[in-house]
Every structure is written in structure tokens, then in C-alpha cells.
Amino acid sequence: MKARVHVMLKDGVLDPQGEAVRHALGSLGFEGVEGVRQGKVIELDLAEDDAGKAEAQVREMCEKLLANTVIESYRVEVL
Template sequence: MKARVHIMLKNGVLDPQGEAVRHALGSMGFAGVEGVRQGKVIELELAETDAEKAEAEVTRMCEALLANTVIERYEVELL
């Protein structure tokens, strides 16, 4: 089973990378971009075949390592 984890900074947390991308896009002539939030996507190949157990396992991974839950939020998607 595959899982995809989407990780983004929580609302209210400054995103300097996103701001740098927004500024660069403006410099390139894309004036309509008012904000950019940058995140990451992690894809996992799991041995687990039970969807409920897989989601619980990936959630534990996110809480332990994959996401900094103080400043980031995450969503688990099973594929």
C-alpha cells in the first residue's frame, strides 16, 4: 500500500521560502501572485495492507519524525 503525506506550515507561521518564491515570481512578471506557502510531499511504500492500520502507522510516523507538529500540519492520503 502507498501513502502520501502532505506537510504545510500552520497558518500564522512565517514562510520565508514561500515569500522568496512569491518575490521571484513577481520579478519574473507574474504580478498576480499575492502569497505563496511552500510545503513538502512524502510518499511511502508500506507493507501494511489494512487501510486503517496503515493510516495509524503513517500518523505515528508523522508525529515522531516526518512533521514538526509545533509549526506544521499534515494530511495522510492512502493510495
């Protein structure tokens, strides 16, 4: 079973990488981009066959390692 985790900085947390991308887009002529938030996607191949158990395992992974829950939020997809 596969799972995908989307990790983003929480609203209100400064995103210097996103700001750098926004600035670079403007320099390349892409006007009108008012904000950029950059995140990460983590794809996992799991041995678990039960979707509910797989999601629970991935959420535990996020809480312990994959996301800094103080400043980041995450969303889990079981595929």
C-alpha cells in the same frame, strides 16, 4: 500499499521560502500572486495491507518524525 503525506507550515507561521518564491514570481512577470506557502510531500511504500492500520502507522510517523507538529500541519492519504 502507498501513502502520501502533505506537510505545510501552520497558518500564522512565517514562510520565508514561500515569500522568496512569491518575490521571484513577481520578478519573472507573474503579477498578482499575493502569497505563496511552500510545503513538502512525502510518499511511502508500506508493507501493510489494511488501509486503517496503514493510516495509523503513517500518522504515528508524522507525529514522531515526518512533521514538526509545533509549526507544521499534515494530511495523510492512503492510496
